[in-house]
Amino acid sequence: MTSPSTGTNGWTKDPDNPNVSYKYIQEYTPPGLIKRIGGGNSSLVGLLEDGTILKYPLIKGEGMKSLTVENAIYEALGHHDRIVRCFGLTSSGLKLEFASQGRVTDYLSSQNPSLELRLRWCRQAAEAVAFLHSKGVIHCDLHTNNLLLNDELNALLSDFQGTFKDLDGYAMESTRYFLPREATNPPNEKTDIFALGTLMYTIMLGVEPYPDLSDAEVEDRYRRQDFPDTHDIICGNTILRCWTGEFENAEAVFQSLALLEQ
Known part of the structure; x- marks a missing residue:
């Protein structure tokens, strides 16, 4: 929002409530x-x-x-x-790169992808994460918002503001993708694999785990290893094993999903 008084970025007091301030952001259009x-x-x-x-x-x-x-x-x-x-x-x-079919989040809300397509996206997401980890990169924010679709409806992972060696983009998983841990514990392959489990659950069912619960309630359930039922999901066992930390690496998740597609 553009500041009505200056046309620049800045904080402005609410005239009706002096204890509240709003930050006005000047809109701009980069060249091209x-x-x-x-x-x-x-x-x-x-x-x-x-x-x-x-x-x-x-x-x-x-x-x-x-x-x-x-x-x-x-x-x-x-x-x-x-x-x-x-x-x-x-x-x-x-x-x-322009991913013409947009985010998986939006595709799930507007379409009804086949079971075969959903399973393919899960496998492709796991393939992407396995590749990241092989290069020493931790994504830190796996989410259907960051999984995009190209012309052929193949999944492409995006938004790399995680960690790599001494680089840190300070990305952080949202609650339903977050492996409960102490604040001082850095993200690692296990935290990405946990988030991958939620990513796959969301792809397969079209909703995130526990959509009717608050973030605090979800975090409490996760800490108690109380996860949604996955028995009726074709890759449900793979999802649950991501959440419970049974997979040694993302490559094993990928291989588990590849077997289901055969």
Whole structure:
């Protein structure tokens, strides 16, 4: 939102409540951007004239550090069929491949994918995570929002603001994807695999675990190893084993799902 008084970013007091302030954010359009197509808490995503995507800071002049980390992680990963391609960092933001069919989150809410397609997305997500871990990258924010679909409805993992060596984009899983742990415990392969279990559950059922419970109630259940029933899900045993920490690595999750597709 643009500040009515200055047209710049800044905090403004609520005239009806002096104890409340609002932050006004000046809208801006990076060069070459055709239209905005999405965004999150710190960045926006738009379509460029050349058919690629630009991920750019929500606030102009801020937030480039996290995009620099993300670009470095993309460079460390290199190309993989299950990873959104990155074309590098510009002065405006990060240029990325355009996934024409959008987020899995939105596809699940608007369509009714076949069981075969849902299972394929689970396997492809596990393949992506296994590849990340083989390169020493921890995603830290696996979510159906970050799993995108291309023209052929194949899944591509995106949003790499996790950890790699001494790099840290300070990403964090949302509650239903979060393996309960002490705040001082850093994310690792096990926390990603736990989140992968929730990702697969959400893909298969179209809703996240315990949709009617509060975040605090979900966290309490997770701490008690009280997970949703997965018996009627074709890959339910794989999901449960992700949650209970039985898999040694994401490659084993991938292999488990690949067997189900045979």
